[in-house]
Amino acid sequence: MPELRKDPVIGRWVIISTERGKRPNEFLQEREPELGKFCPFCPGNEGKTPPEVLAFGEPSREKNKPGWWLRVVPNKFPALQIEGTLDRQGEGMYDKMAGIGAHEVLIETPDHNAHISDMDDKKVEDIIWAYRDRILDLRRDQRFEYIMIFKNKGAAAGASLSHPHSQLIATPMVPVRVRQEMLGGKQYYDYKERCVFCDMIIQELDANVRVVAENDHFVAFEPYAPRFPFETWILPKNHDSHFEDMQKAEAYHLSRIMKTVMRKIKLVLEDPPFNYTIHNSPLKDSPLPYYHWHIEIMPKLSKIAGFEWGTGFYINPTPPEEAAQFLKEAE
Amino acid sequence: MPELRKDPVIGRWVIISTERGKRPNEFLQEREPELGKFCPFCPGNEGKTPPEVLAFGEPSREKNKPGWWLRVVPNKFPALQIEGTLDRQGEGMYDKMAGIGAHEVLIETPDHNAHISDMDDKKVEDIIWAYRDRILDLRRDQRFEYIMIFKNKGAAAGASLSHPHSQLIATPMVPVRVRQEMLGGKQYYDYKERCVFCDMIIQELDANVRVVAENDHFVAFEPYAPRFPFETWILPKNHDSHFEDMQKAEAYHLSRIMKTVMRKIKLVLEDPPFNYTIHNSPLKDSPLPYYHWHIEIMPKLSKIAGFEWGTGFYINPTPPEEAAQFLKEAE
Numbered sequence: 001m002p003e004l005r006k007d008p009v010i011g012r013w014v015i016i017s018t019e020r021g022k023r024p025n026e027f028l029q030e031r032e033p034e035l036g037k038f039c040p041f042c043p044g045n046e047g048k049t050p051p052e053v054l055a056f057g058e059p060s061r062e063k064n065k066p067g068w069w070l071r072v073v074p075n076k077f078p079a080l081q082i083e084g085t086l087d088r089q090g091e092g093m094y095d096k097m098a099g100i101g102a103h104e105v106l107i108e109t110p111d112h113n114a115h116i117s118d119m120d121d122k123k124v125e126d127i128i129w130a131y132r133d134r135i136l137d138l139r140r141d142q143r144f145e146y147i148m149i150f151k152n153k154g155a156a157a158g159a160s161l162s163h164p165h166s167q168l169i170a171t172p173m174v175p176v177r178v179r180q181e182m183l184g185g186k187q188y189y190d191y192k193e194r195c196v197f198c199d200m201i202i203q204e205l206d207a208n209v210r211v212v213a214e215n216d217h218f219v220a221f222e223p224y225a226p227r228f229p230f231e232t233w234i235l236p237k238n239h240d241s242h243f244e245d246m247q248k249a250e251a252y253h254l255s256r257i258m259k260t261v262m263r264k265i266k267l268v269l270e271d272p273p274f275n276y277t278i279h280n281s282p283l284k285d286s287p288l289p290y291y292h293w294h295i296e297i298m299p300k301l302s303k304i305a306g307f308e309w310g311t312g313f314y315i316n317p318t319p320p321e322e323a324a325q326f327l328k329e330a331e
Numbered sequence: 332m333p334e335l336r337k338d339p340v341i342g343r344w345v346i347i348s349t350e351r352g353k354r355p356n357e358f359l360q361e362r363e364p365e366l367g368k369f370c371p372f373c374p375g376n377e378g379k380t381p382p383e384v385l386a387f388g389e390p391s392r393e394k395n396k397p398g399w400w401l402r403v404v405p406n407k408f409p410a411l412q413i414e415g416t417l418d419r420q421g422e423g424m425y426d427k428m429a430g431i432g433a434h435e436v437l438i439e440t441p442d443h444n445a446h447i448s449d450m451d452d453k454k455v456e457d458i459i460w461a462y463r464d465r466i467l468d469l470r471r472d473q474r475f476e477y478i479m480i481f482k483n484k485g486a487a488a489g490a491s492l493s494h495p496h497s498q499l500i501a502t503p504m505v506p507v508r509v510r511q512e513m514l515g516g517k518q519y520y521d522y523k524e525r526c527v528f529c530d531m532i533i534q535e536l537d538a539n540v541r542v543v544a545e546n547d548h549f550v551a552f553e554p555y556a557p558r559f560p561f562e563t564w565i566l567p568k569n570h571d572s573h574f575e576d577m578q579k580a581e582a583y584h585l586s587r588i589m590k591t592v593m594r595k596i597k598l599v600l601e602d603p604p605f606n607y608t609i610h611n612s613p614l615k616d617s618p619l620p621y622y623h624w625h626i627e628i629m630p631k632l633s634k635i636a637g638f639e640w641g642t643g644f645y646i647n648p649t650p651p652e653e654a655a656q657f658l659k660e661a662e
Contacts, residue, residue: 003650005556008527009515014556015646022560022648024599024657027632079638079646092534093527094555150637158636169638177643184340196339196424203423224425225336225345229353268355277641298640301358305489306481307410307500309629310608312508315346315410317353319334326355 002080002099004172012176015079015099040076041163043110049073053104054133056126070126071107072134078103079169086143086172102138102147102170106130112163115271117263124255127166131278132251134168135244139283144170146178146282149243154273157300174282181279182291189290197292198239200224210320212327213260217253220261222320222327229302229318230269232261232327234295241288243280258295265299267330273300333411333430335503343507346410346430371407372494374441380404384435385464387457401457402438403465409434410500417474417503433469433478433501437461443494446602448594455586458497462609463582465499466575470614475501477509477613480574485604488631505613512610513622520621528623529570531555541655544591548584551592553651553658560633560649561600563592563658565626572619574611589626596630598661604631 003016040048043066051064054072061067074082080101088097108127109119116124131149138147151166152159174182188196201219204211210222212232220234234257236250246254265272276297281288308314334347371379374397382395385403392398405413411432419428439458440450447455462480469478482497483490505513519527532550535542541553543563551565565588567581577585596603607628612619639645 007554007556008519008531009512011515012556012558013644014558015644016556016650017646017648018650023653024561024601027560027600027603091555092538093530094534146642148638148641150641152636156634158634167638169642171642171644175642175644177641180341180643184342188339199424200339203425207423223338224422225338225343225347227343227345229358230355269358270355272358275637275640277637279641296641303487303489304635305483306606306608307479307498309606310479310481310508310610310627311477311500311502311506312511313344313346313502313506315348317348319347319349322354 001084002078004080004097004099006095008094010176013171013173017079017099039112039161039163041071041105041107041161041165042112043068046071048076049105050076053137054130056130066110069110069123070130072130073105073107075103075105075167080171097172100143100172102141102144102168104134104168106134106166106168108164108166114164115262115266116164117259117266119259121252121255121259124259125251128246128251128254128258131166131168132244132246135280135283138168138170139244141170143172144283146171146174147280148175149278149280151274151276153275154300157273157275159273178279178282182282182288185288185290185292195239195290195292197235197294201235201237210324212264212324213257215253215257217250218257220257222324224320226316226320226323227314228298228300229316230265230299230323230327231316231320232265232297232323234258234261234297235292236294239289239292241281241285241291241293243278243293245287261297261327264327264330265297268326269299269301274298275300332415333409335411335428335430337426339424339426341507344502344504348410348430370443370492370494372402372436372438372492372496373443374399377402379407380436381407384468385461387461397441400441400454401461403461404436404438406434406436406498411502428503431474431503433472433475433499435465435499437465437497437499439495439497445495446593446597447495448590448597450590452583452586452590455590456582459577459582459585459589462497462499463575463577466611466614469499469501470575472501474503475614477502477505478611479506480609480611482605482607484606485631488604488606490604509610509613513613513619516619516621516623526570526621526623528566528625532566532568540652543595543655543658544588546584546588548581549588551588553655555651557647557651557654558645559629560647561596561630561654561658562647562651563596563628563654565589565592565628566623567625570620570623572612572616572622572624574609574624576618592628592658595658595661596628599657600630600632605629606631 046064055068056070057068147170204221212220377395386399387401388399478501535552543551611624
């Protein structure tokens with residue numbers, strides 16, 4: 001059973017995966033991860049993953065057999081485990097609890113070499129719809145406080161398999177980074193009586209120097225103070241605190257702008273490794289006037305070094321205005 | 332002039348290095364950085380760096396000529412610039428200021444291939460003493476609020492040159508990560524009337540399951556909730572909030588434990604890339620009862636991925652007790 005432990009100074013929780021218990025030589029072997037060997041996510045290998053919790057496919061299809069075009073399975077090596085109770089305990093001055101949570105893999109396509117920008121619109125919409133489905137299902141579990149949906153592409157961005165997939169981790173507490181974001185949104189709202197993200201959208205569309213793409217329901221821009229070169233955010237234009245409240249029309253527009261932005265990033269940066277994360281409200285919060293869900297896309301172009309680790313400050317060598325220009329023009 | 336910009340949600344400042352203004356193709360070339368070509372830090376190449384601000388060497392030595400065994404120079408490509416005024420401004424809803432600060436490089440040895448664990452004790456003590464000297468000098472500049480001293484070793488840890496060196500960045504504000512740490516220490520102190528780091532030292536020495544090394548003045552242990560495998564902290568045993576208040580006897584003991592710990596990490600993890608950061612009090616604070624300066628060493632063994640970026644949560648595959656065992660036994 002993995003363990004959740006709390007840093008007594010910062011209050012940050014850490015998942016200690018005791019079951020993996022990596023020894024030094026395992027890290028050394030990993031320095032050059034081998035992508036593209038046997039793929040457990042390819043059709044025909046359904047037996048190599050835990051049984052699916054959701055799949056979209058042909059109506060005649062049998063469960064855990066080929067014929068799917070999207071498939072969600074529990075992670076075979078989960079960071080957190082679904083069974084058990086939290087069992088909060090002290091250990092002298094320290095705090096810990098059992099590593100309870102959910103860790104799922106969303107296999108986005110049967111095509112091992114697909115890129116989102118080349119996929120059918122409808123298939124991309126299905127990915128978004130599956131994200132929503134899994135949140136709606138998992139939030140019924142009262143132990144969970146937050147669900148983070150994210151994608152790692154490329155070894156440099158932390159992916160260990162190259163078949164297109166996203167991941168989802170449900171945690172039994174609201175993570176520290178999310179709490180900071182909620183607090184920042186609330187402080188702005190208390191002072192201005194407006195959503196800080198809504199204000200950003202208005203200013204960005206007006207200034208039009210960092211906007212990368214937009215459609216009826218969404219806008220993509222480089223944020224004013226990005227941590228990373230070519231960091232790109234996608235936000236719904238209308239205020240909405242919860243991703244899972246999305247309607248079909250919005251999912252359609254989100255799939256279109258995702259494809260556009262990812263194609264631009266692929267073109268300008270030659271298919272870079274990247275991470276994206278869906279920043280959403282905590283599961284048990286009602287609709288919030290001060291928070292606005294959004295997606296943060298971070299191409300992996302630079303290394304995080306000591307200064308960033310020590311200070312939380314980032315040094316970004318590319319002004320977002322220049323990055324936006326490159327992305328906007330790419331077609 | 333670089334620009335400091337503030338994220339309006341999180342309140343995190345970011346340095347936008349407009350002078351570097353990296354274009355997409357520059358990142359692509361960098362994916363495989365070439366270490367070990369011409370080295371501007373080697374003796375004889377003193378003219379390739381800005382003029383030194385501090386050097387230890389032979390008494391007869393001319394400035395900016397060989398004969399030194401430690402040399403501190405301004406960074407040729409500084410993230411922040413020393414000349415100018417802060418010039419705080421709004422930009423619509425956003426906040427920015429001029430990128431004022433100091434960015435120096437401390438060349439630790441003339442020997443391009445040296446490793447700290449093989450260096451003379453006295454030379455390692457000189458490195459620590461030089462850190463202290465630079466803080467004492469720079470803190471006289473009233474514009475600066477914080478100085479972060481850090482070391483990046485290896486390309487994976489963000490180093491662009493392989494010659495042994497540390498860096499120092501002075502910032503015109505207390506960075507967000509430091510403020511969180513100060514706040515956490517203060518909250519613990521308000522509740523317990525004790526320093527949280529002092530309490531950790533007592534519990535760690537008593538439990539003796541995460542301790543890696545100790546001597547008269549310092550202890551090194553794996554923290555209870557480490558973000559990374561083999562993350563190791565070094566703390567002075569006696570409460571002390573400011574690194575620069577160090578006395579000669581302490582510098583001697585710090586140099587010894589640094590050598591020991593770095594040798595163990597080199598042995599167990601086969602000379603891994605790593606970062607270390609010196610966590611210190613803000614420059615203008617008087618001695619603080621609730622903060623305790625320390626060094627955090629982070630071998631670069633795993634990749635930071637979407638989950639970590641989105642949540643601030645870390646997944647650590649090696650329990651610190653196991654890591655401590657490996658390091659303790661290594662000789």
